[in-house]
Amino acid sequence: MTRLCFAAFLVFSSLTALAQKDTTPPQILQVYRDPVKPVKLPEYARVEAEAAQACYRANTWPYFTVQTVTGPQEVWFVSGFDTYGAMERSAEPFVRNANLAAELNRLMEAKTNLVSDPATIFLRYREDLGRNTGLVRPGTRYFRATWTSVAPGREGDFEESQRLIRSARERAGAADNRAVYQVTSGISGGLYLTFSPYHTFQEAAESLDGLLDYDDLDETVRGKLHELFAASVTSNQTFIFSISPAMSNPAGEWIADDPEFWRTSPPLQKQTPARKP
Numbered sequence: 001m002t003r004l005c006f007a008a009f010l011v012f013s014s015l016t017a018l019a020q021k022d023t024t025p026p027q028i029l030q031v032y033r034d035p036v037k038p039v040k041l042p043e044y045a046r047v048e049a050e051a052a053q054a055c056y057r058a059n060t061w062p063y064f065t066v067q068t069v070t071g072p073q074e075v076w077f078v079s080g081f082d083t084y085g086a087m088e089r090s091a092e093p094f095v096r097n098a099n100l101a102a103e104l105n106r107l108m109e110a111k112t113n114l115v116s117d118p119a120t121i122f123l124r125y126r127e128d129l130g131r132n133t134g135l136v137r138p139g140t141r142y143f144r145a146t147w148t149s150v151a152p153g154r155e156g157d158f159e160e161s162q163r164l165i166r167s168a169r170e171r172a173g174a175a176d177n178r179a180v181y182q183v184t185s186g187i188s189g190g191l192y193l194t195f196s197p198y199h200t201f202q203e204a205a206e207s208l209d210g211l212l213d214y215d216d217l218d219e220t221v222r223g224k225l226h227e228l229f230a231a232s233v234t235s236n237q238t239f240i241f242s243i244s245p246a247m248s249n250p251a252g253e254w255i256a257d258d259p260e261f262w263r264t265s266p267p268l269q270k271q272t273p274a275r276k277p
Contacts, residue, residue: 026080
């Protein structure tokens, strides 16, 4: 099996952590990034929709797929796990399913010329840095994702800034819509990824203003935040993603929460009766 197909096996075999009704985001996140070449997205989407159908027919675990609305053209496959051991064991059904293996191999070959430099990234959930109430909340259709690069040896300053945001919002009884993850493998350097789910693009876009001024926090907290950011952060990149139902294999409760949105996903496509000639 090629390197790409092995990565696909891992991504498509996410454990049920993302599907559980527990409001805690998964402890381990695996993000498989596909930078899609210009004008290749329609063909790429067709191939990945076939892959999602194959995974659904094989009764694999749920995963969701997002594509950039802002920034470079990328597609991410997001899988969640409780432990690294669970992630490793989750690939076993795919090894035993020869038909699924052959189908995924064929589809991975089909998209080889559609992408450039795919990568698999592993991240660990940092509950102490944010207070999100679940990675995929009811009605989630968009995500704001922020990559933060931290200077060597200044991780403590950045983490202090995130705890400061969390505690200030807790004291104020305000929502803290951030799931903060720390990169453990796949990209070098001190990197953190912050996910925030939204129902509409407008909500996600309007949230960008808060990243600049933190106007929901008092002046003293904002001043301290700016000091910590200046001492620790070397770069910030924020993108807005939309979930692609057709390229996902959604959990049942995601569909139940927003059935109209998920109508093009594999489970609902299968239920649609064929048109009569």
